[in-house]
Amino acid sequence: MSSTSARLLTLLSLLGARPRWAGAELSDRLGISTRTLRRDVEDLRGLGYPISVLKGPNGGYRLGTGGRLPPLLLDDEQAVAVAVALQTTPTSVSGIDDAVARALTSLKQVMPARLRAEADALHLTTIRNYWEFPAPPIPSATLRTVGHAVRNRHLLRFDQLTPDGRRPDPGDPDFAPPVRAEAHHLVVWAGRWYLVAYVPGEEAWRVYRVERIHPHAPTGVGFEPRPLPAPDVTSYVMATYDRGDTPARWQCTGTVVMDLPADVVARWAPGGSVVEFVDTTRSRLTLGAWSWAGIAGLLATFDADISDVRPAELRDACRTIADRYARASR
Template identity: 85%
Template structure:
């Protein structure tokens, strides 16, 4: 395949992956000049692909309706990535097992025999709701509603369920009015899906657990993207302690107050932990493990002092581990 043909396929792939691209963004992504990009867009139009030019200061390119991608072309690494992604998705999204199986079958049909063998070799067994993925699976309708709002930059109106999955009535003490927010990013971390959104009435950024979102009808109201509190959305989620998390189900669950700032503890806390701000230098962390000794061992990895250890079983495990470490250090 010539370099030009390969680049045209890349342009098509990029245009299909996002609603709009600026000419500068596409040129930088492809490593070509804007003049070469314009020539490539003209070639695609000549082949029948409806690539629209968007006018104005924020203009660029968009693939119009009816623009279908050519037959699937995957290298070995891409084939492996697709197989793994499709087979692990049901652990965090519910009710799509049959769709995953059909998607894998469709992809196999357009692959050469060698790549089909690569995909078949990567056969995974996923365990929904396992403690390795400590969050309830997300209904596909919820994921579509939230993802559509993020992609199209539309205001999202939703109820946020309680940790036990309830939608409290107005008279319930746990009742909160529906949230109306600007959804900016979806982030998956430690088996949990998070929505990073700006809540206009509060004039504040918030992070919501997507598995607790009950989306209302689409608003269709657009918004302009805002600058995030940090330059890296992944780091922002990982270092924010107020993510709406609750402890994952473990045989043992305990908590301590640690002499570290909340953003540091949140960044390194195991998946399924809960991190709570106490003050500028102290943080309460609640976490679980198969045993009290397991929790005590996890706490040691932070290399910081801690106090207010709860419950008694965790205190006993800390004393036992202390004696064991003392003997090993002699």
């Protein structure tokens, strides 16, 4: 690599490390004159990097964001990290498999031989965790539309799809008018995408499953961000029982009424379960496992009284486990 090319890469790395640099400081770091620095900056601009010149006594240079994606500069650890991340990309978004494969191939093509060997050595096979229940893949166009509304603080207008992906017609009994919501946050939890939004017409916060959102055309109508009804967005989503979840498919599925509030149960319920509000101190939990004893064991982790246990097989499993532990405690 020529000294000029190496210097340009170093300059680009420095510009990406801080929001702004004084010209004299950059010149000192690179060991060049201010005239050579200006020429190098122009060369980087010609390659597509949007570098701004800041005027005034506190002026200097700043690397901004451009209208097209310029070449990226990654150090060794970053390049390997991106290669690993591309191989472990979740399948929760449809239509990007080919793009992911092409991105990984492109990255390996420009890696030095030693890094390419390291990336190849990290060829991964992802095995699904039985307790993760990702939603059906989301169309990438839907994700872009929702993400655009979140990023730009625009009202989002959308229809809600049924759990099986159907869009009800106006004459259907389950038809509902389009939702008009302030799109605040996107959250990914256990392979499921959620939209946290405020619905002005209901004067309430809601959590929606993104794969059940059928967006209308962008509204372009802005809104002022509101404070969340929780310390942070993670806590809010995890403690919201009415977030559109549906029971996962298990060999056994049971339901009980638990003497705990719905927000407490929702926070700790395993993936693929459903929590329903009963009253301020009780909730209904529907969950599954590979056996009835497995469900009974999960229920015990909540350390709370239960009632209305269904079906009969789950009641039998609870009795069997109670007898087993009673004998063990003697």
